[in-house]
Structure formats: C-alpha cells, structure tokens
Amino acid sequence: MKPLPFVLSRDWLFALVIAFLCCALYLLDLSPAPPAETGLHSRALVTAVDNSQVRVNLIVKTEDQFLRVRLLDGPCEGQELDVTNILTGKMELDEFYEKGQVILVEYGVQNGKPKNAMARGYYRLDLQLLLIGIFVALLIAVAGVTGLKASLSFVFAALVLWKLFFPLLLLGYPPIPTGLALVALLTLVITLSVGGLNRRGIATFTGSMLGVLLTCGLAVWFTDALHLHGAVRPFAETLLYSGYYDLRLTDIFIASIFIASSGAVMDLAMDIAASMDEIKRKHPDIGLVEHLTSGLRVGRAVIGTMTTTLLLAYSSSHIAMFLLFMAKGLPGVNILNAPFVAAEVLNILVGSFGLITVAPFTALVAAFLYRASLRAGISR
Structure with missing residues (x-):
C-alpha cells in the first residue's frame, strides 16, 4: 500500500489529538458547585391541558398550567402522569403548551411510578443534534480533512469555555x-x-x-x-x-x-x-x-x-x-x-x-x- 503523504498524515494526527483533548475535557469536572439534585428526564407527549388556574393579564400569563402527558422514553416509557407548568409572567422564560406537543419532562420515581413531574420546555434536543450533524457533514464535504479539523476545533472551543473558563471564574x-x-x-x-x-x-x-x-x-x-x-x-x-x-x-x-x-x-x-x-x-x-x-x-x-x-x-x-x-x-x-x-x-x-x-x-x-x-x- 502506498504510504500517505506526510502532510495528510500530519493532518490526521492533529485531528486525533484534538479529538483526544475533546474527550478529556468532556470528562473533566471543575465546577465548584455540587450537581443539582434532579430527577429523570424524558420526552413526553401532551395528551390533555388544564388552563383553569392560568391568569391572563393582557399578553402575560401567570400561575400554573396543568398537563397530562405520556412518557415517550426512559424507564417509565408509556406511562401517563400529571405535569405542572409554572408560569412566572416573564415571556422570555415561560412556555405555554397545547395538546399534541412534545415536551421535556423532569420527574422522580417511587415504587416504579413517575411522580412530581415538571415541564422543562419544548423538546428541542433532536433538532439541535440534527443541525449539528448537518453542519459537520457539510463542513467535511466542502473542506475534507480540514473541515474535520474545523469541526473538532468547534467542539474543542465550546468545551474549553464550558469545562474550563466558566468553572475557573467561579473558583x-x-x-x-x-x-x-x-x-x-x-x-x-x-x-x-x-x-x-x-x-x-x-x-x-x-x-x-x-x-x-x-x-x-x-x-x-x-x-x-x-x-x-x-x-x-x-x-x-x-x-x-x-x-x-x-x-x-x-x-x-x-x-x-x-x-x-x-x-x-x-x-x-x-x-x-x-x-x-x-x-x-x-x-x-x-x-x-x-x-x-x-x-x-x-x-x-x-x-x-x-x-x-x-x-x-x-x-x-x-x-x-x-x-x-x-x-x-x-x-x-x-x-x-x-x-x-x-x-x-x-x-x-x-x-x-x-x-x-x-x-x-x-x-x-x-x-x-x-x-x-x-x-x-x-x-x-
């Protein structure tokens, strides 16, 4: 087999080094605060909505919206439970749900049954991953191995900020x-x-x-x-x-x-x-x-x-x-x-x-x- 040119071999080696650094940063935990106590997370389909307690003042909604949802994944997949959506009156933070929408739910488990569930927003992670995948694929298709290194550099930059810079400031x-x-x-x-x-x-x-x-x-x-x-x-x-x-x-x-x-x-x-x-x-x-x-x-x-x-x-x-x-x-x-x-x-x-x-x-x-x-x- 014909050996790879030196420049190409060096490019691939550098890409492997960046990938290794990304993995090391991902495993690093310098956060000074203990992890918040959270429950399980799951996608959930809204099957019923109760807006009787919601107070509307012009365009601002406050109080609680009560939902009935069916869990779509996780250890309690297929089970239904009640979810509370707390409305604070701040439109940049609040979300108002309707029947048939898919949301992210955080909940606890007791005796194999989900309980104390809270709505955590529309479920967006799948589309975000899709966007990342399209971005990386397009970058590699256009720029080849340089695009691969650019993609890894993008991930590396995000991890440096999240895993190093922010925790070090808090420390x-x-x-x-x-x-x-x-x-x-x-x-x-x-x-x-x-x-x-x-x-x-x-x-x-x-x-x-x-x-x-x-x-x-x-x-x-x-x-x-x-x-x-x-x-x-x-x-x-x-x-x-x-x-x-x-x-x-x-x-x-x-x-x-x-x-x-x-x-x-x-x-x-x-x-x-x-x-x-x-x-x-x-x-x-x-x-x-x-x-x-x-x-x-x-x-x-x-x-x-x-x-x-x-x-x-x-x-x-x-x-x-x-x-x-x-x-x-x-x-x-x-x-x-x-x-x-x-x-x-x-x-x-x-x-x-x-x-x-x-x-x-x-x-x-x-x-x-x-x-x-x-x-x-x-x-x-």
Whole structure:
C-alpha cells in the first residue's frame, strides 16, 4: 500500500489529538458547585391541558398550567402522569403548551411510578443534534480533512469555555489572565488545525494574539474611562445573589470583549497568512518589503468588509432594545449615554480595533517568516 503523504498524515494526527483533548475535557469536572439534585428526564407527549388556574393579564400569563402527558422514553416509557407548568409572567422564560406537543419532562420515581413531574420546555434536543450533524457533514464535504479539523476545533472551543473558563471564574481565578490564557490555547489549536503545523499557522497564531492583546489593553483602559462595570451584562447581578460575591464582574466584562472578538480576529489573520503563503509559493523570489506590501494590500481589502462584522453581530442581538428606545421616543444622546448601550459601543469599537490591527500584525510576522525561500514539501 502506498504510504500517505506526510502532510495528510500530519493532518490526521492533529485531528486525533484534538479529538483526544475533546474527550478529556468532556470528562473533566471543575465546577465548584455540587450537581443539582434532579430527577429523570424524558420526552413526553401532551395528551390533555388544564388552563383553569392560568391568569391572563393582557399578553402575560401567570400561575400554573396543568398537563397530562405520556412518557415517550426512559424507564417509565408509556406511562401517563400529571405535569405542572409554572408560569412566572416573564415571556422570555415561560412556555405555554397545547395538546399534541412534545415536551421535556423532569420527574422522580417511587415504587416504579413517575411522580412530581415538571415541564422543562419544548423538546428541542433532536433538532439541535440534527443541525449539528448537518453542519459537520457539510463542513467535511466542502473542506475534507480540514473541515474535520474545523469541526473538532468547534467542539474543542465550546468545551474549553464550558469545562474550563466558566468553572475557573467561579473558583476565583482572575478573569483577564485566565481569559487570555484560554484564548491563546484556543487560537493555537484552531489556527494550527486549520492553517497547519507550518509557517502559515504560526503567522496566524502570532498575528491573532497580537490583535487580542491590543483589544484587551484597550478594553481595560476604556472600561475604566467610561465608568462601566460588569453588572451591565444580563444575569450578572443574579450571579452575585447566588453566593458568588467575590466575582470580579468588571474583569469578566473585559474578558468577554476580547474573547468575543477573538474568532473574527483569527478569521482575518488566517486570510492574511494564507494570502502571504500563496504569494510566496507563486513568487518564491519576492523580496521582504514587496511581500509585506502585498499582504497589506490584501489586508486593506478584507478590512473594508470586516469592520462591519462586529457591528452587525452585536447590534442585531439587541434589536428589541433599540426598538423599545425608538418606540419611547428617547433622544439619541440619552440612548448612547446609557451604561448598557455604552458597553455595547465599547464592545463593538474595541473589538474592531483588534480586527483592523491584526492585518498588519499578521502580514509583518508572515513576511519575516517567509523571508527565506520555501523548501520543497513545506510550502503549505
């Protein structure tokens, strides 16, 4: 059998390493809080609905909705029981069910019979898994082994945040250094898995981290200058009331700024590094200054569209808030001066600084890395 090319073998090896790291992170448990005592969970079909106790005030529903459901899986599959759906009056949290719908039910078991059941929302896990499967399949079909590594990197990033970053913050670790360390880890794994274990990957990682460090510095400076604090984020105050009084919410807010922009920064750095790599491959005798100038020219073109990326991403998630301000007829000066709006402006603009500067950073690093002619077999 003909041996696999070195680059392909290296790609598969790197994919296996990421898969191993994902498994290790999945098994890791650093959460400082003991697991909440919960019962069994099961899909359930709503067979009857009792809305007699529900109180309706305009569009807000409160009190309890009583359901009769049939369990569709689990140790009590096929059995029926009564379920209480507690309505709090908050539309972003409440769900109102009808007969024939499939919901998630949490319940206990006594003498082989389900009891004390609570509704936990429409059952969505199957469709979420379907979306993930389609996403991974499409990525692999389009990009091959690179798509496989990108999929694993996606899972790895989610696990790093969920299994490392969030628990470490609750354990009292400083948010900014911890965030920078984990962003460096994510950037290293993602850029080297997509860009490869070569000068293109190294240029992407170095340029990305320079952009992230600049974003972090600006976030620290302007957060203090604008007199902002971390409590402007949703659920931050609730987190303090949950017993974590020593959390540094402002530092967590700052960390969220450079973490949120790191993905776009990596994207732009990869574009520049890949362009610099292709230029050197096509013109191996190109000089340092000319190579750098070509990379900056590509960077200018990409920055023209990337500068609106964070604006559209962040502002679109607050459409309802802006609509409320407009509906109330508030003047623009009041809106822009509000702390939570100022926090989003800071998020957008400081993140965009990182995007703008990562192009020259990456081009400069790549130009020096590719100063010598590429040797055969490592041109990718």
